[in-house]
Amino acid sequence: MSNQDLNPNIGSGIQGSSKNYQLGTTPNTRTAVSQKVRLLAPAYGSTAGLTQMGVVSSFGFSESRGVDTVRGIGFGDQVAELVPSVTEPGSLSVERALLYLANIWQASGYAAGVDGPVRSLKHHRWPFDMEQQIVFSVIADNDFSGSNPPGGGQGFQAGVTRQIFPYVQPDSQGRPAAGDDANSHNALLTLFETCWWNDFSHNFAADSGIIMESGTATCTDVHDGATIYGEFLATGNDPSIGQVASARFETQFL
Numbered sequence: 001m002s003n004q005d006l007n008p009n010i011g012s013g014i015q016g017s018s019k020n021y022q023l024g025t026t027p028n029t030r031t032a033v034s035q036k037v038r039l040l041a042p043a044y045g046s047t048a049g050l051t052q053m054g055v056v057s058s059f060g061f062s063e064s065r066g067v068d069t070v071r072g073i074g075f076g077d078q079v080a081e082l083v084p085s086v087t088e089p090g091s092l093s094v095e096r097a098l099l100y101l102a103n104i105w106q107a108s109g110y111a112a113g114v115d116g117p118v119r120s121l122k123h124h125r126w127p128f129d130m131e132q133q134i135v136f137s138v139i140a141d142n143d144f145s146g147s148n149p150p151g152g153g154q155g156f157q158a159g160v161t162r163q164i165f166p167y168v169q170p171d172s173q174g175r176p177a178a179g180d181d182a183n184s185h186n187a188l189l190t191l192f193e194t195c196w197w198n199d200f201s202h203n204f205a206a207d208s209g210i211i212m213e214s215g216t217a218t219c220t221d222v223h224d225g226a227t228i229y230g231e232f233l234a235t236g237n238d239p240s241i242g243q244v245a246s247a248r249f250e251t252q253f254l
Contacts, residue, residue, distance in 0.1 A: 003114070005102040008043045008051035015043045015107060020099070021054045028137040038133040038187070039094075042109035044116065050131050053107050055097040057212065059132075061192070063090035063222070090219045092130065092192055098202060098211040108197070127194045127220070133187040135163060141186055159224030163187045194220035 004018035014021050026035040039059055040050035066085040071078070096104045105112035109128045112118035136144060144160075164184045199216035223229060237245040240253045 003101050005054070005099050006043055006045070006106055006115070008046045008048050012051075013040075014052045014054065015046075016054050016102065026137075028139050030137070030139055032134060033137075036135040036137065038135060040131040040133065041107060042128050044106045044109055044111050050129065053096070054102075055099065056094060057097065058093070058095040060093040061090060061132075061222075062093075064088050090192065090222050092195060092217040092219060093214070094217070095212055095214045098213045104200075104213045104215050105197075108195075121197055121200060124197060127196050130192040130195055130217075130219075131225075132190045132192070133161075133163065134190075136186040136188075138185075144186055158226035159189050160186050161189055189225050191223055191225045192217075192219040192221075193223065 005016040005020065007017055008015045009017075027033060037059070039053045039056055041053050042049070043051055065087040068083045068085055069079055070081040070083060072080050094104065096107065098104075101114055103113045105118050105124075106115055108130075109126075110116070110118045110124060117123065162184050163186075166183065195217040197215050197217045200214070202211060202213035204211060227233070237243055239245040239249045
């Protein structure tokens with residue numbers, strides 16, 4: 001029998017087929033909820049691309065950059081300008097329940113656990129990618145699609161995709177046709193490219209039943225997967241095209 005906790009396939013888009021990976025319902029609110037966030041990563045032994053990780057209890061991303069101060073002698077205690085420095089590499093944090101047949105390293109593409117000899121960070125020879133999908137609620141779908149239909153209308157579209165979800169149980173009104181908009185949702189994509197695990201830990205405690213494993217990874221790049229990034233990327237607050245920016249720039253583009 002195949003490893004049901006690590007046998008991803010394109011049809012389901014999920015890394016496992018055991019009961020640990022069964023899907024449930026989520027509430028429809030305007031506020032984004034963690035139940036509608038999908039985290040995808042490569043699974044060892046699969047060439048199906050990125051598939052949804054299971055039993056992840058928490059996920060976080062952070063990045064930072066310094067802002068240097070420019071001052072002038074003789075001008076008193078006054079900041080002339082703030083100059084952003086280079087952005088530090090982003091940091092991903094993942095906490096996941098340890099499975100006997102699939103640990104956090106296997107769930108990110110490495111031959112670990114029952115699939116291989118990886119036991120340490122020093123055994124990782126290649127990086128991995130992760131993808132975050134914030135799936136819209138029905139309420140958000142309606143508002144977004146009404147004024148900004150995917151592929152047209154106003155607003156930014158490159159980082160939004162359409163996800164198809166199967167119907168498990170039809171109701172008395174009948175089952176919509178496969179591929180119908182009724183069983184699909186928009187999802188906001190964020191890709192974390194070329195990640196390396198740089199911190200890993202798991203603790204075994206006598207007074208705790210579940211063994212949790214935690215990892216921190218550093219990623220090379222963050223993007224939406226579709227946009228061409230460059231000097232003239234429209235990022236907002238650009239007074240040269242009539243957008244509202246700082247008062248210090250208000251007369252320079254008149």
